[in-house]
Amino acid sequence: MKLFSGSFNLLEQSLNYSSLKQKVISDNISNADTPNYKAKGVNFNSVLDDAIKASMQAYKTDTRHFSFKQSLGTPGVFTKNGQYNHNGNSVDVDKEMSDLASNQIYYNALVDRISGKFQTLQNVVKGGR
Template sequence: MNLFSNTIDSLEQALNYSSLKQKTISNNIANVDTPNYKAKEVVNEGSFKSALDSSMNAYRTDQRHYDFSQSNATKQVITQKNVQYNNNGNSVDVDKEMSTLAENQIYYNAVTDRIGSKFQSLQNVIRGGK
């Protein structure tokens, strides 16, 4: 039995994604002067399919239509290859990393705000609306 909706699980996955992205970005920034270091980025595969409910079934009239079966979304850290910004073989673009860091911070703040309000609602229900 699922006591809570899947919202808390989804928000937990969003926090894990944001945390992994934060670690990857900070690792890139820390290695900005390391020769031959290749920048890494986090790729969230299958987010469309993971957002769908596993009980949802669709009638497919064509093989090219999406299959709505449940699959686990995987988050991978990939290395950007064949890219070079500096003469020493380093591919870290500090301006891009800083803007991605700010974007990730806004995303993290939104998710933590949403999960906080979710727990506040649960606390309100437990207290009986007082």
């Protein structure tokens, strides 16, 4: 029996994505003056595919069947192309700060949504009181 609906799992995966994006953006900002540093980004589709593969289990009826493999490294993180500074650095601080703000808004919306879900569950447990 599942205690929580699938929406909790989806919200958890979304929070993981937002957390990874926050880490990548903060790494980019902290390395804005590092020569030859290449900015990184997060690909949502890749993160989603890895989350789906992690939740899928292969039913193997024969030892020769392949099993699902986890990707090496951090899933969904890629190196952005381009050069913005004369020292080979590709970090655009203004864009990174904009991405940071939008990611923070997204994260706060997810936290509010999951908090509402838990509040609803708490009301059910208390019997509506």
